Amino acid sequence: MTAPDTATRPPLPDVEQAEAAIVEHYPRLVRLAYLVLPPALGRNRRVLTAHSLAQRALPRGRRALDPAAVRGGVPAQRAGADGPESGYAYVRLRVLRSALEAGIPLTFRAFPLRGQLPAPLPRVWGLRLFPRSGGAEELALDQWLATLNGPGRAACVLRALEGLAEADVLRVLAQAGVADPEAAVAESGDPAHDGLFASPEFDPCVLQARPTDLLRRRRLARAGLAGALALAVCGALLALPGGGWGSDGPAAPPYARNAAAEQALDPGQLTRVAPTLWRTSSRTDYAAWPARGDRLADAELLRRALATWARPGKAVVVSATPGTPSGPPMGPPQLLFAGVVDQAVVVLFHDGLRVVRYAEPRSGTAGAALDFARTDGASADTATGLVLSRVDGNVRYLTAPWVTGAALRDLLKPGEAPAPLKLNPDGITPPVVGPAPGGTCTGWNALALTGDGTTRLVTDLGELTPVRLTSGAPGAARDVSEAAELGEWSRIACLLPSVRSHGVRTVNAWTYAKQPLPEGDGAATWLCTRAETWRGTADRVQAQFLAPGAPLAAQAAKAEGSAACGPREPRVLAGVLWKSRAGQWYVLAAGSAQFTSLSVSGEGIGGAANGNRLALKAKEGAQVDLSGKLTDGTTAGVLR
Numbered sequence: 001m002t003a004p005d006t007a008t009r010p011p012l013p014d015v016e017q018a019e020a021a022i023v024e025h026y027p028r029l030v031r032l033a034y035l036v037l038p039p040a041l042g043r044n045r046r047v048l049t050a051h052s053l054a055q056r057a058l059p060r061g062r063r064a065l066d067p068a069a070v071r072g073g074v075p076a077q078r079a080g081a082d083g084p085e086s087g088y089a090y091v092r093l094r095v096l097r098s099a100l101e102a103g104i105p106l107t108f109r110a111f112p113l114r115g116q117l118p119a120p121l122p123r124v125w126g127l128r129l130f131p132r133s134g135g136a137e138e139l140a141l142d143q144w145l146a147t148l149n150g151p152g153r154a155a156c157v158l159r160a161l162e163g164l165a166e167a168d169v170l171r172v173l174a175q176a177g178v179a180d181p182e183a184a185v186a187e188s189g190d191p192a193h194d195g196l197f198a199s200p201e202f203d204p205c206v207l208q209a210r211p212t213d214l215l216r217r218r219r220l221a222r223a224g225l226a227g228a229l230a231l232a233v234c235g236a237l238l239a240l241p242g243g244g245w246g247s248d249g250p251a252a253p254p255y256a257r258n259a260a261a262e263q264a265l266d267p268g269q270l271t272r273v274a275p276t277l278w279r280t281s282s283r284t285d286y287a288a289w290p291a292r293g294d295r296l297a298d299a300e301l302l303r304r305a306l307a308t309w310a311r312p313g314k315a316v317v318v319s320a321t322p323g324t325p326s327g328p329p330m331g332p333p334q335l336l337f338a339g340v341v342d343q344a345v346v347v348l349f350h351d352g353l354r355v356v357r358y359a360e361p362r363s364g365t366a367g368a369a370l371d372f373a374r375t376d377g378a379s380a381d382t383a384t385g386l387v388l389s390r391v392d393g394n395v396r397y398l399t400a401p402w403v404t405g406a407a408l409r410d411l412l413k414p415g416e417a418p419a420p421l422k423l424n425p426d427g428i429t430p431p432v433v434g435p436a437p438g439g440t441c442t443g444w445n446a447l448a449l450t451g452d453g454t455t456r457l458v459t460d461l462g463e464l465t466p467v468r469l470t471s472g473a474p475g476a477a478r479d480v481s482e483a484a485e486l487g488e489w490s491r492i493a494c495l496l497p498s499v500r501s502h503g504v505r506t507v508n509a510w511t512y513a514k515q516p517l518p519e520g521d522g523a524a525t526w527l528c529t530r531a532e533t534w535r536g537t538a539d540r541v542q543a544q545f546l547a548p549g550a551p552l553a554a555q556a557a558k559a560e561g562s563a564a565c566g567p568r569e570p571r572v573l574a575g576v577l578w579k580s581r582a583g584q585w586y587v588l589a590a591g592s593a594q595f596t597s598l599s600v601s602g603e604g605i606g607g608a609a610n611g612n613r614l615a616l617k618a619k620e621g622a623q624v625d626l627s628g629k630l631t632d633g634t635t636a637g638v639l640r
Contacts, residue, residue, distance in 0.1 A: 013087035018059050021087035027205045028161070029054040029095050034131075034204040035157045035197065036099035039146040044128045047204045049102060051122055057094040092162075096154055097176045103150040129207045131200060138201035141193060151184035159185075160194030260331060265310055267302035269332035270349075278401045284380035286336065286350045290401055292426040293339025295347075301338060305347040305358035312370055320372035321463050321503035323535035324354055337398055339426070341389045348386060348398070352376070355386060355464050373464035374503060374534040381479075382505055384449045384456055385466050394431035395460050397447060399423060405450040408432050409457070410443050411493040414486035418448050434460050441494035454479060462501040465534070470508045474530075474570035477508045485509075491546055491553045492529060498558075499531040499540050507531045510565055512572055513590035515613045519580045522548035526556075526590040528565040528572045528639075541565050543574035543639050545588070557639040564639050571595070573638050575626045577618060587624055589614040595628040595636070 013021075022029065033050035041049065145153055151173060158169045166185060173181035200206055263269045278288035295301055310328035312318050320326045329351050336348040336355070340362060347358040357371040375383070384403060388396045399406060406429055407418035421429050435444045446459040446469060457480045458466035470477040471485040480489060488509055499507065513526040525546040532539045541562050544553035556574040563569035575589035587605065589598050591612040599608040600616055602624030607616045618624070626638045 013059070013090055015059055017087040018057070018091050021091050022054065022057060025088055025091075026054060027203070029057065029092065030204050031197075031202060032092065032157055032161060033095050033099045035145065035161070035202055036096065036103075036150060036154050038103040038150065039142070041102075043131070047129050047131070047207065048122060048124065050099075050204050053095050053098045053102070054091075055122075056098065057091040059090075059094075093172065093175055096158075096172065100150045100154060100176060100178070127209045128212055129209055131203050132206060132208060133201065135201075137193070137196055138199050141196050142201065144189070148187055148189075149184075151178045151181070152187035154178070155181070155184040155188040157197065159188060159191060160197040261328075264329040264331050264333070265303070265306045266332070267299045267306065270302065271332060271334040272296075273334065275401070284402070285378035285383040286355060286375055286386075287334065287352070288401070289334075289336050289350070289383075291335045291337070292398070293337045293346075295338040295340065295345065296335070298338065301345060302335070302347065304360070305338075305349070306333075308358060308368055308370060309349070309356055315367045317367070317369045318372075319370075321374055321501070321534070322538065323503055323533070324372045324374040326370075326372045336386070337388070337426075341396060341428070342391050342431070344389060346388055348388075350375070357386075357388075357464055359389070371464055375465060376534070377536075380452060381456060382465070382468050384451070384458060384468070385447070387460060387464050387466065388428065390434065391431070393434050393437050395434045396431050397429045397466065399427040399429065399449060400451065401427065403427060403449045403451040407448040407450075409446050409448050411446050411459075411486070411489050412442075412444050414483065414490045421447075436494070436497065441497075444493040444496070455481060459496070461496065461499065461504055463503070465505070467504050467531075468506045470506060471510070472508065473510055473512075474508075474565060475567040477506075477510075488525070488527060488546070491551070492527060492544055494552055495529070495542065495544065495555065498542070502531065502538070502540065503533045503535055504531045504540075505534045508565075512565075512592040513612060515588065515590050515615070517548070517578070517580070517588075518586055518615050519582055519584070521580055524548065524578075524588070526574065527553060528574075528592075530565040532566070537561065539566070541572075541639060543572055545574070545576045545578075547578070559639050562639065571630070571636065573598070573626065573628050573636060575600075575614075575624070575638060577620075577622060579620075585618050585620050585622070587614070587616045587618045587622065587626075589626050589628075591628050591636075594630050596631055598626065598628040600624050600626055 030050045033053045034046055037046045037049055039046070145156070148156065154176065155169055155173060158164045158172055159166070164172065169185055170181045173184055178184055272291040273287070273289060275290040277290065278284065281288040306329070308316055318326055329349070331351070333349040333351040333356070336350050338347045339345070343362050344359045345362055349356040349358075353374065353376050355373050355375050358368065360368040380400075380402065383400055385397045385399045388398050397406075403423070406421040406423055408421055409418035410416065421432065423429060429447070432447070433443075433445055435446070437443065444459070446457050447466065449456050449458060457469045459469060461467050469480050469489065471480050471488070472478045480486060488511060492509060496507065508530050510528045510530070511525055512528050515524045515526065517524055527544045527546060529542045529544065530539060531541075538561055541559045541564050542555055543557040545556045546553040554576065556576045564572045571592040571594040573589070573591035573595060575587060578586050578588045580586065587600055589600065591598060593612060595612040597608060597610050598612065598614040600606060600614060602622060605616060605618050605622055605624055607614070609615075612628070627635055630636055
């Protein structure tokens with residue numbers, strides 16, 4: 001439909017004149033609406049809608065002015081029974097327009113028209129109303145009308161029921177907003193059967209009544225009664241003291257303002273440690289770190305960071321290491337850093353359990369990042385630094401206040417001296433290339449941090465806290481410093497991605513056995529690496545076989561959540577299928593010093609050996625079971 005032609009539509013009568021026209025011609029108006037409404041509505045709904053459209057044709061107000069007259073136009077007037085004097089032409093146009101609007105499908109793209117809205121009145125409950133049934137001709141006419149669109153039905157009704165000439169039909173359709181009145185008249189068909197439109201089949205004022213679905217109505221009544229009872233019970237429970245099933249005791253009401261929670265979000269309540277406290281503190285972890293950075297006095301920044309921590313929005317990217325809760329602070333946290341780092345503004349907090357990093361774009365654009373890392377149980381050995389930023393594969397670290405020097409070492413080049421790094425006054429390193437740049441293990445950078453009379457080796461595994469690398473037997477791990485230890489780490493560093501982003505605190509490499517190889521092919525080294533997590537569970541253990549001349553160690557066995565290679569279970573057993581230079585396959589196995597004998601069994605192979613090493617000839621692809629006896633006489637299996 002298009003906008004109605006206001007320059008030629010009937011003038012608006014006063015309300016009394018319109019009411020008189022509706023009352024006098026009510027059956028005629030209702031029949032017109034019934035025939036124009038879409039047959040898909042069903043006979044009962046068409047009857048009620050037709051009555052509603054006729055009753056809603058009454059204009060608002062006591063007297064209304066013609067919009068054309070307001071603009072200075074002269075509305076066309078027609079003399080006759082339906083002329084403007086009677087008001088019938090006006091109410092007929094309103095009924096026709098509303099009936100055409102009711103046939104337009106509702107969409108979310110446009111505001112619904114008045115004719116598309118459900119009629120509040122009249123309403124009939126418990127009955128279905130429909131006109132009397134006609135004969136075969138009336139049925140055929142009704143079926144034919146169902147094939148027409150709304151304007152076609154309107155043209156047909158205006159011609160047959162109203163007796164209008166074609167020119168008048170075109171004019172009324174244009175006034176009703178029909179886009180193409182000529183097409184509607186052409187679709188209206190042959191006037192030979194126009195007399196059938198006066199049949200009782202199409203009279204919505206002479207009706208028959210039948211009951212609705214009685215069984216369905218009974219089910220709905222029962223469901224409504226049950227819902228009302230449930231609502232009454234819930235209302236009674238909510239009215240109980242405490243507002244629910246039971247009292248909350250001394251707890252504050254929901255959404256009450258809590259003083260401790262408000263203090264946790266107040267920048268003025270942040271804990272700030274003195275710059276020299278770490279020299280005398282009994283704790284040498286993140287709790288002894290002073291507040292550093294060039295934005296420590298920016299209260300608005302700190303307020304945004306605390307509020308985002310407590311209530312991260314949809315634009316905030318939140319990440320947390322495994323086992324780290326990402327909830328709001330339990331109280332006023334400790335401020336570690338606030339300042340500009342590269343293209344971001346970074347704030348670091350510590351609440352005793354976690355380190356939290358808030359970062360927002362330096363440009364002031366929307367969005368932020370919030371990272372959580374668990375740090376309980378930290379010490380001077382594991383609280384040596386934090387990652388401030390990662391940009392384009394480069395990493396900046398904030399070092400502990402006791403760190404006096406830093407150097408960059410490539411673990412894959414143990415013979416090269418580490419490159420010194422200059423720390424700024426806040427203890428921030430320059431950007432250094434992260435481990436395994438580009439995703440290929442052509443280099444693995446680690447940071448050598450010197451302080452408290454020792455040098456600790458740490459590396460980035462994708463989390464806030466860098467991972468400390470050590471060497472040595474369980475319970476006697478030490479910092480990596482000797483050439484032999486650096487040489488071993490150069491062969492196993494490329495296996496570190498298997499523990500990336502796992503919440504790892506330390507990774508220890510332990511050489512638990514040396515084994516002479518058959519046929520004089522040299523000596524192999526067996527190592528066990530144990531990655532311990534901050535949460536104390538899901539530690540990952542790997543046994544590695546390092547053949548002479550091999551650039552990298554081969555993984556022989558692995559386990560997660562195992563106590564092997566740790567202080568609680570300082571032993572390990574693993575085996576591999578190895579091929580000699582001459583082409584002979586062997587089963588090689590080695591255990592730690594606690595094993596007194598090893599045995600192998602499998603299809604086509606079997607044997608045993610005293611001590612903690614074993615070598616047996618085998619076939620390619622052989623599957624075997626490996627076990628060993630310990631010094632206390634018990635049997636232990638391989639790492640898995």
